[in-house]
Amino acid sequence: MAVKCPQVAVPASAPAPASSASSGPSGPSGPSAPFAVASASVVAVLAPVLVMFGIGLWGIDRGGMWRDEAVTFQVARRSLPQIWHLLHSVDAVHGLYYLLMHPVLAVHADEVALRLPSLCAAAVTAGLVAALGTRLARPRVGLWAGLLYAVTPMAGHFAQEGRSYALVAAGAAGSTLLLVRAVHAANSGEPRARVPARRVSAWCAYGGAVAVTVLLHELAVLILLAHAATLALARMPRRVWRGWARAAGAVLLVLLPLALVSSGQAGQVAWLRPPGGDTVESLLRAFTGPTQPVLGPYLLLIALALRAPLTRRGELSLPAVALPLLLLPPATLLAVSRHWPLYDDRYVLYALAGAPLLAAAGADRLLRTAARLRLPARHPRAPADAGGATPVPARDDRTAPARNAAPALPRAFRARYGAALLGVVAVGLAFVSQVSVLRADRDPARRPDNLAAVSAAAAERMSPGDPVLFLPAIGRRAAVAYPQGFRSARDVALREPGPVSGTLYGRETGPGELRRRLDGLDRLWVVAEPYALRPSWHPAEPTEQVKLAVVGEEFVPRAEFVRKGSVLRLYVRRPPAT
Incomplete structure (x- = not known):
């Protein structure tokens, strides 16, 4: 049985399709049906928002920032001219994010405030995923999809990351929902005089959302590829393609200056390597869940969703929207990275939204198939009279309501909400099986480094006036993020601090001046990156x-x-040879 999705041409104010609001056991009936469906849609969207916010708030204050978060923390607290100066030489790809974080950290600068925008963005994304499922299928599909997104450890990880990736995911989910609405406006049956204005405003909203998203991170431009594939699968008419092409062209024009500037800063991703054979499996587990009890059923439900026809001509179905979103951005970036390494899983976080949508659609198909297979209840038939008519038993109006009132409410409740609650319980079990993963992710040791611990170690061991050397200069990030641990030390190599020099970690003195400064020292603290102490490291500077x-x-x-x-290593001058 195919997964039935409402046609996009149905107005948003129209009653829900028969699959979600029909009479009988599958949904409410009568005059209250539109209200019941609207209420179910509101609950389906708000519940994942609250769950995602609660999961993200759990352990958000880890007691330490890691290196990328520390960059956000120190750059966003600079003045706007200083941020603009920095972007000319480094980190232009994150420029809009730093500008958005500037007023946030101006109000209150700590680690919770640093991560709070990402937490809010993750909660909004869960709600947007639910809204997509509700609009393209039915409220219970949206509810399950949003909750699945919220309990996925990858979503929880980036909800507590002081970087732009959760905001990019929210922008991608929002632009996908706006695409669905724009297609609806383009296929609307309204009078011709009113249609152009609605089409223009819908495509402008879509283009604006995508433009903001790609300015938050330029690799999110791959969302356009996913949306184009969605329109192709639906075999949309030319008027839809024209509207989308204009919006996509405007986005590319907006992105062009950033792409030109960031291409000159490509050295920032020089640490990336071509993806290996286990990269796809790792991403699959990140999208669906790292534990086996979740991974297997998750993939089975996605397969069930994809057994149905993806779409019919001129319609947008849930699989046609979710499948390109899930596959095309990661697959494209992986393919490009085989020759020009650009892939990292955080760069395709926004594609995660496609997985819970497909799994929820598969669960819905499974339940509706099971309902169709149930045998109808058999009731004894009264013998027909001589005319062939079945006599109707006499009814006592005084006692019939009393006999039927008791089971009526439970039956209605089970018919209307039982299946939705069953899916919620299944999502809860998935959450329980992954609690250990979520708990471990809140440990600062799970990040590549803990700059707060480095600063604390320096404060404990360095004496006032002790000279310190950062090897290489990027090792200064602990002192920039947590300066209190290095306040009593003297930075031997620093010539200009970062805000003044327009750099992340300051500009250091030349080799001759540095040698002169080191000549008079008998002891020296070195804060080094582990690779800098290996014999194989040969710096070019x-x-x-x-x-x-x-x-x-x-x-x-x-x-x-x-x-x-x-x-953190203490050196003393080598005694003279005798």
Whole structure:
């Protein structure tokens, strides 16, 4: 049995399709049906928002930022001219996000405030996923899809990340919903004089949402590819393609200046490597759930959803919207990254929305198939009279309501809400099976480093006036994010701090001046990235070369304190040879 989805041409104010609001056991009937469907739709959208917000709020204050969050924290607190100065040399791809975070951290600058916009964006995304499922199928599908998104560990991870990725996911989900509405407006049967204005406003809203999304992160431009595939699967008429093409062209024009600037800063992603054989499996588990009890049923439900026809000509169905969103952005970025490494799972977080939509549609198809297979209840028939008519038993109007009132409410409740609650219970079981994953993700040790721990170690061991050398300069990020731990130390190599120099970590002195400063020191603290202490590391910058040469030739290590992602080592001058 195919998954029935309402035609996009049906006005939003019209009663829900028969699959969700028909009379009989499958839904409400009578004059109250539109109100019941509207109420169910509101609940279907709000419940995932609240669940996602609760999961994201759990453990949001981890007690430490990692390196990428620290960049957001220190850049967003600069003045607007200083942020603009920085973007000319580095991090232009995150420029809009820093500008949005500037007023947030101006009100209150701490780790919770840093992550709160991502948490709110993740909650909004869960609601938007639910709205897509409700509009393209029925309220219970939207409810299940939104809740599935909320309990997915990947969504919870980035809900607590002080970076732009959760906002990008919200923008992608919102633009997908606006695409559905724009297609509805383009296929509307309203009088010709009114249609153009609605079409223009709908496509403008869609284009504006996509433009903001790609300015938050330029790799989100792949959402246009997914939307084009959706229109192709639905075999949309030319008027729809014309509207979409104009909106997509405007988005690309808006993105062009950012793409040109960021292409000159490609060294920022030089650390990325071509994806390996396990990358696809890792992403699959991230999208559906890392635990086996969730992964297997999740994939089965997606397969059930895809067994139905994707769409009919001129209509948007849930599979036709969700499948390209789920597959095309990751697949395209993976293919490109085989030759030009750009792939990281956070860059395709927004594609996650397609997985719960498909799984919810598969669950809906499974339940409706099971309902069709149930045998109807058999009732004894009274013998017909001589005329062939079946006599109607006499009814006592005084006692009949009393006999029937008791089971009526439970039956109506089970018919209307039982299936939806069954799906909610299944999502709850998926959440329980992944609680350990969510709990572990709230441990600062799960991030690549913990700059708060590095700063605390420095504060505990450094004396006032102690010289400190950061190897390489990027190691200064702990001192930038948590300056209180290094307040008493003296930065030997620093010439200009980051805000003044328009850089992330400041501009260091030249090799000659640095050698002169190191000559008069008898002890030196070095805060190093682990790779910088390996013999295989050969920096290209002359200042970094001097650091390695002087420390290796003129000093010997006396003590070492290792923190995740950083090494704090005390050196003393090598005694003269006798």
